[in-house]
Amino acid sequence: MRRDALRTTRTQDGSKVAVWQLIGSSVRILxxxxxxxxxxxxxxxxxxxxxxxxxxxxxxxxxPDLADARELLPRHEDLWNILRDDYWTALLNPADHPDPLEP
Structure with missing residues (x-):
């Protein structure tokens, strides 16, 4: 997956969905x-x-990044917690790091 690809995080019951990107090492929530x-x-x-x-x-x-999203919409803490876990998974996934030999 491209590092800056759109990603989706949802609560287990599907009642909340966040669409976000990993830009550099930061979350940007769309x-x-x-x-x-x-x-x-x-x-x-x-x-x-x-x-x-x-x-x-x-x-x-x-x-916003994750901290800003938590401040803007604190009642959706359950979704932000799941997104935090997805963020760390994406950040640490070697397949999400760009190949330095590709243009």
Missing amino acids: RLQLPRRSFTAYRLPSRTLLPGAQPGTIVFDTY
Whole structure:
């Protein structure tokens, strides 16, 4: 897998999904999806509504790291804990490190 590929982390029951990337050695979270919720999608922290996006979606204005995501949305600690584990797995996986001989 390319190191900067989009990754998905979800809670065991599937009620929360985070889409993120590993950039260098940092997590950058693109969006949070709550598939069982039907609120109008919006951007955070600006609170700009995104009526054309999938309901139950929060898209981040800037891509927070895990610490910032925890501060912005602390009630989703269960998802952030799972994402932390996925992050460390990806960070330490040799297959996720770029080949220095490839252009």
